[in-house]
Amino acid sequence: MKVRKRNIAILGSTGSIGTQALDVIARYHERFEAYALIANNSVEQLIEQARRFQPEIVVTANESKYEQLKEALSDLPIKVWCGSDGVEAAVQAAEVDMVLVATVGFAGLTPTIQAITAGKAIALANKETLVVAGELITSLALKHKTPMLPVDSEHSAIFQCLNGEGGNEVERIWLTASGGPFRTYTREQLQHVTKAQALEHPNWSMGQKVTIDSSTLINKGFEVIEAKWLFDVDPSRIEVLVHPQSIVHSMVQFRDTSVMAQLGQPDMRVPIQYAFAYPERLALPIEPVDFYKLSSLTFEQPDTDRFPNLCYAYEAIRVGGNMPCVLNAANEVAVELFLQERIGFTRMSQLIEKTLQKASFISKPSLNDYLESDTEARKIAFEYAR
Amino acid sequence: MKVRKRNIAILGSTGSIGTQALDVIARYHERFEAYALIANNSVEQLIEQARRFQPEIVVTANESKYEQLKEALSDLPIKVWCGSDGVEAAVQAAEVDMVLVATVGFAGLTPTIQAITAGKAIALANKETLVVAGELITSLALKHKTPMLPVDSEHSAIFQCLNGEGGNEVERIWLTASGGPFRTYTREQLQHVTKAQALEHPNWSMGQKVTIDSSTLINKGFEVIEAKWLFDVDPSRIEVLVHPQSIVHSMVQFRDTSVMAQLGQPDMRVPIQYAFAYPERLALPIEPVDFYKLSSLTFEQPDTDRFPNLCYAYEAIRVGGNMPCVLNAANEVAVELFLQERIGFTRMSQLIEKTLQKASFISKPSLNDYLESDTEARKIAFEYAR
Numbered sequence: 136m137k138v139r140k141r142n143i144a145i146l147g148s149t150g151s152i153g154t155q156a157l158d159v160i161a162r163y164h165e166r167f168e169a170y171a172l173i174a175n176n177s178v179e180q181l182i183e184q185a186r187r188f189q190p191e192i193v194v195t196a197n198e199s200k201y202e203q204l205k206e207a208l209s210d211l212p213i214k215v216w217c218g219s220d221g222v223e224a225a226v227q228a229a230e231v232d233m234v235l236v237a238t239v240g241f242a243g244l245t246p247t248i249q250a251i252t253a254g255k256a257i258a259l260a261n262k263e264t265l266v267v268a269g270e271l272i273t274s275l276a277l278k279h280k281t282p283m284l285p286v287d288s289e290h291s292a293i294f295q296c297l298n299g300e301g302g303n304e305v306e307r308i309w310l311t312a313s314g315g316p317f318r319t320y321t322r323e324q325l326q327h328v329t330k331a332q333a334l335e336h337p338n339w340s341m342g343q344k345v346t347i348d349s350s351t352l353i354n355k356g357f358e359v360i361e362a363k364w365l366f367d368v369d370p371s372r373i374e375v376l377v378h379p380q381s382i383v384h385s386m387v388q389f390r391d392t393s394v395m396a397q398l399g400q401p402d403m404r405v406p407i408q409y410a411f412a413y414p415e416r417l418a419l420p421i422e423p424v425d426f427y428k429l430s431s432l433t434f435e436q437p438d439t440d441r442f443p444n445l446c447y448a449y450e451a452i453r454v455g456g457n458m459p460c461v462l463n464a465a466n467e468v469a470v471e472l473f474l475q476e477r478i479g480f481t482r483m484s485q486l487i488e489k490t491l492q493k494a495s496f497i498s499k500p501s502l503n504d505y506l507e508s509d510t511e512a513r514k515i516a517f518e519y520a521r
Numbered sequence: 522m523k524v525r526k527r528n529i530a531i532l533g534s535t536g537s538i539g540t541q542a543l544d545v546i547a548r549y550h551e552r553f554e555a556y557a558l559i560a561n562n563s564v565e566q567l568i569e570q571a572r573r574f575q576p577e578i579v580v581t582a583n584e585s586k587y588e589q590l591k592e593a594l595s596d597l598p599i600k601v602w603c604g605s606d607g608v609e610a611a612v613q614a615a616e617v618d619m620v621l622v623a624t625v626g627f628a629g630l631t632p633t634i635q636a637i638t639a640g641k642a643i644a645l646a647n648k649e650t651l652v653v654a655g656e657l658i659t660s661l662a663l664k665h666k667t668p669m670l671p672v673d674s675e676h677s678a679i680f681q682c683l684n685g686e687g688g689n690e691v692e693r694i695w696l697t698a699s700g701g702p703f704r705t706y707t708r709e710q711l712q713h714v715t716k717a718q719a720l721e722h723p724n725w726s727m728g729q730k731v732t733i734d735s736s737t738l739i740n741k742g743f744e745v746i747e748a749k750w751l752f753d754v755d756p757s758r759i760e761v762l763v764h765p766q767s768i769v770h771s772m773v774q775f776r777d778t779s780v781m782a783q784l785g786q787p788d789m790r791v792p793i794q795y796a797f798a799y800p801e802r803l804a805l806p807i808e809p810v811d812f813y814k815l816s817s818l819t820f821e822q823p824d825t826d827r828f829p830n831l832c833y834a835y836e837a838i839r840v841g842g843n844m845p846c847v848l849n850a851a852n853e854v855a856v857e858l859f860l861q862e863r864i865g866f867t868r869m870s871q872l873i874e875k876t877l878q879k880a881s882f883i884s885k886p887s888l889n890d891y892l893e894s895d896t897e898a899r900k901i902a903f904e905y906a907r
Contacts, residue, residue, distance in 0.1 A: 295781065299685020303802045309812055376812050386784070391791055391802040392809040395681065398772070398780040405777055416689045416777040423778040426695055426762050427822040436813040 141411065144171035144192075144231045144255075146222070146246055149180040151342040152237035152260045152286065152403060157184060159408045162420075167411055171225040173246075175238075176200065182207045189213070192228060194221040222246050227253035233411070235286070236261045239344045240467050241509055244268055248502070251275045258410035260286035262354075262361045263467075267460040268505050269364030284410035285365055288339075289358055291406030292384035292397035293366060298414070300389070305368050309386040309394070310358055312437065313338050313401075314377040315350040322441055328480035330473065338381035338401045347470045351483055352437065353462075356448020360459050363452060370452050375445060377435045382424055400424060443484050447491060456498040457508040458491065464512035465490035472520050482520075490516045527797065530557035530578075530617045530641075532608070532632055535566040537728040538623035538646045538672065538789060543570060545794045548806075553797055557611040559632075561624075562586065568593045575599070578614060580607040608632050613639035619797070621672070622647045625730045626853050627895055630654055634888070637661045644796035646672035648740075648747045649853075653846040654891050655750030670796035671751055674725075675744055677792030678770035678783035679752060684800075686775070691754050695772040695780070696744055698823065699724050699787075700763040701736040708827055714866035716859065724767035724787045733856045737869055738823065742834020746845055749838060756838050761831060763821045768810055786810060829870050833877060842884040843894040844877065850898035851876035858906050868906075876902045 143160065147153045153174070160167040171192035174181045178200040185193045185208055194216045195204050201217035208215055216224060226234045226246050234250040235258040236243050243261035250257060252275065259265070265272055276283050285291050289310055297305070316335055317325060333350045334343060341349070348354035359373050376386075386396040399405055402421050409416065439446050444466075451458040468490075469483035478486070493515050497504050529546065533539045539560070546553040557578040560567045564586040571579045571594055580602045581590050587603035594601055602610060612620045612632050620636040621644040622629050629647035636643060638661065645651070651658055662669050671677050675696055683691070702721055703711060719736045720729060727735070734740035738761075745759050762772075772782040785791055788807050795802065825832050830852075837844040854876075855869035864872070879901050883890050 295779065299800070300802075301800055303800075307809070374813075386812075388809055389802045390804040391794060392785050392788075392805055392807045393681065393791055393795070393802065394784040394810060396782040396784055398782055399778050402778075405779055408777060409779070414685070414687055414689075416686075416775045416779065418776040419778055421778045423693070423774055424780060426772075426820045427760075429820055431820070432818045434812045434815055434817070 140166060140168050142168045142170035142230050142232045143411065144173065144226050144228070144234045144250075145169065145237060146173045146226065146234060146243065147175075147237035147239070147261075148172040148184055149174040149177035150237055150239065151340070152235070152407065155403050156235055156237065156407050156411075157188060159404055159411060160188070163408075163412075163417060166417070170231055171228060173222055173225055178204050185213060186211070191230070192216065192225045194225045196222055219245070223249045226250040226255065231255055233258055235407075235410075236264060237286075239263070239342060241267060241463060244505070247272065248275060251279050251281050254279050254281055256281055257283045258286050258407070259283055260407075262287060262357045263463050265361045265364045266357045266463045267509070268502070269360060269459070271502060271505070273364050283365065284413055285361075286403075286406050286410050287358060287361065288401065288403065288406050289385040290361060290365055291409055293362060293387055295397045295409070296385070296387040296395035297366070303389050305366065305372065305387055306390050307388040308362055308366070308368055308373045309376045309388065310355065310362060310373055311376050311378040311381070311383050311385050312352065312355045313349070313381045314379050314435075314437070315352065317350055318377065318379065320441070322481075325441060326479060326481050330476055333473070333480065337379070339403070341403075343474060344470055347473060348466070351444050351480070352442040353444040353448065353466050353487070355437070356445050357463070359448055360452045370449055375437050377437050378432065380429075380432055382429065382432055398424060444487060447484070447487050451491060454496070456496055457494075457500045457504060458496065460500070460505050460508045461491055461494040461512040462487060464509045465516040468513050468516035468520065478520055486516050486519055489519045526552060526554050528554045528556035528616050528618045529797065530559065530612050530614070530620045530636075531555065531623060532559045532612065532620060532629065533561075533623035533625070533647075534558040534570055535560040535563035536623055536625065537726070538621070538793065541789050542621055542623065542793050542797075543574060545790055545797060546574070549798075549803060552803070556617055557614060559608055559611055564590050571599060572597070577616065578602065578611045580611045582608050605631070609635045612636040612641065617641055619644055621793075621796075622650060623672075625649070625728060627653060627849060630891070633658065634661060637665050637667050640665050640667055642667055643669045644672050644793070645669055646793075648673060648743045649849050651747045651750045652743045652849045653895070654888070655746060655845070657888060657891070659750050669751065670799055671747075672789075672792050672796050673744060673747065674787065674789065674792050675771040676747060676751055677795055679748060679773055681783045681795070682771070682773040682781035683752065689775050691752065691758065691773055692776050693774040694748055694752070694754055694759045695762045695774065696741065696748060696759055697762050697764040697767070697769050697771050698738065698741045699735070699767045700765050700821075700823070701738060703736055704763065704765065706827070708867075711827060712865060712867050716862055719859070719866065723765070725789070727789075729860060730856055733859060734852070737830050737866070738828040739830040739834065739852050739873070741823070742831050743849070745834055746838045756835055761823050763823050764818065766815075766818055768815065768818055784810060830873060833870070833873050837877065840882070842882055843880075843886045843890060844882065846886070846891050846894045847877055847880040847898040848873060850895045851902040854899050854902035854906065864906055872902050872905055875905045
């Protein structure tokens with residue numbers, strides 16, 4: 136059977152997920168086409184990618200970088216666009232089959248909605264989109280019959296565990312977490328964590344934002360919310376399980392007490408490629424797990440006293456409405472300030488807690504309400520941080 | 522949707538698997554019917570089961586028990602049959618949808634073939650059938666389009682891992698093994714193992730034959746052969762993995778290095794019910810695994826110096842032809858003599874090794890060749906044991 140090439144638009148092609156996605160595309164260039172490359176500021180890298188992959192479309196979201204990009208690619212037959220209009224046109228281009236949403240944070244929301252309404256399959260690496268507006272996104276995806284393929288390793292694992300299960304109900308999801316670099320730190324030690332320490336993840340190589348999010352466990356809280364929307368499972372059925380080896384990527388327990396699990400090396404190319412090639416599995420040049428050498432997999436319950444962010448996430452999704460959006464906005468501000476070394480490590484959680492307490496509650500937010508709520512929450516968080 | 526009741530014939534209803542299967546049927550009597558109960562000698566228990574489950578047909582394979590059985594059930598509208606003709610008629614009865622083959626050893630072969638040729642779905646708990654005549658059985662099942670659903674916990678796990686994978690090729694199977702009660706014994710200690718010790722399996726509650734087979738690891742060798750036939754995977758791709766907790770029931774690695782695993786409590790009702798209800802999963806009153814409390818799963822490579830049976834099994838299936846049949850016959854004799862306390866624990870492996878060396882080789886055996894080969898091998902094994 137001849138498989139038609141899949142045209143992929145990469146939102147965030149210069150980031151950690153974006154570059155790994157291009158690695159997958161390069162290996163299977165007869166299967167996947169980098170049809171549109173979209174980045175924000177890293178124009179030098181975007182130019183390099185464009186020269187190598189020769190996409191149809193290249194976009195810089197930052198309009199001030201347009202001239203530089205246009206000039207550098209003037210000898211190639213590539214459409215060069217910019218700004219939010221350029222992003223929209225690229226993700227909605229007729230020839231695009233799938234959009235990989237690999238941008239970081241709230242910024243992924245609008246282009247994801249644009250891609251869904253244009254009927255594009257979504258490979259979702261940006262968890263903030265579902266955290267902020269899970270109800271809106273999933274109902275839109277249902278309406279436009281667009282498949283949503285998770286790219287987070289945990290959600291890809293759950294998706295794989297549900298493969299072939301048809302109507303079999305999920306009893307419980309065991310969402311695994313490495314526990315981050317400070318798993319064994321005391322409260323006292325956590326107060327003195329530096330930016331450099333927080334950027335050293337023990338198992339996964341990821342971008343700065345998600346690495347900090349992992350170290351505070353807010354990332355795992357976001358993943359609980361993401362799992363709720365992707366798999367329609369109540370958060371009370373989702374258990375976060377600390378598993379320091381990051382070999383079991385997540386598990387699903389069914390009614391008969393059977394548990395299906397997906398395991399492997401912690402390498403993002405596996406879930407990226409799975410989303411691109413689904414339902415097919417293609418070879419990858421990764422050393423498989425050798426269970427003879429592995430010797431042991433360990434598990435423990437997360438400590439929410441030291442890592443309260445997990446509780447804030449469960450609480451935000453329990454209350455619902457715009458609260459997960461507020462949670463995300465407060466966290467984006469917290470991480471930004473921590474990376475600027477303007478606030479300490481434990482202050483990040485406090486800032487989230489205070490913002491959740493102060494923000495106005497909207498039970499059934501529209502897209503505009505989300506945008507306003509995001510702005511309000513950022514303001515509260517910034518004020519509190521002063 | 523109204524699901525039609527599935528009529529099940531149980532070959533070996535009074536054994537360990539048979540009684541657990543009846544436990545499943547009792548719980549879901551609106552889904553499953555114990556249509557035919559077939560046993561060998563345990564007539565008292567068979568009578569009790571017949572009075573409770575009111576099957577259409579009851580069979581004792583042992584003709585000398587017929588009168589007793591007939592007499593005891595004379596007040597009920599149950600057909601009472603006996604002997605190999607009775608067994609054949611029961612597994613081929615028009616109303617039977619599925620035959621659970623839960624007899625032990627070589628004796629399962631002929632009725633399994635009869636059930637397959639009559640187009641009955643097979644729930645296979647008897648691994649010796651595939652060990653002895655895997656090629657014949659799988660080609661017959663293909664010809665008669667009868668599904669073969671594994672009931673061994675490991676093979677059920679593999680089957681579940683392959684669910685929804687379509688044409689995705691298996692790269693490697695990790696077949697887990699508890700390692701049995703003597704996993705940590707020295708060679709010296711193994712020589713003094715008693716029957717009582719060998720009958721104490723650390724994790725699984727099973728019949729005598731399979732418990733001894735587990736303690737010598739021949740059981741795991743049989744499972745390698747069984748997996749080859751059930752999943753069409755070369756034994757060189759099947760790795761036996763010692764996992765003393767018996768929580769991971771087996772794993773499958775694919776080309777993208779992803780590994781799917783099935784986990785759960787060691788309870789045979791899970792795979793039995795899965796085979797009965799497939800593709801549906803029904804609730805079971807078993808305490809699910811609590812990964813918060815589990816703390817650790819460990820893995821190690823099996824030691825074939827202390828447990829050479831594993832090598833004999835790989836060698837028998839590599840050579841092929843009637844060699845796995847010879848392996849099985851020698852082992853049946855070895856276990857029988859050990860249970861009679863006529864030979865010691867380590868002598869069982871020696872007896873298998875010698876029989877494999879002495880038996881005549883047939884590269885393309887017919888059914889009759891298997892029967893003759895079985896007889897010859899038993900003779901050699903008995904002679905060697907004297």
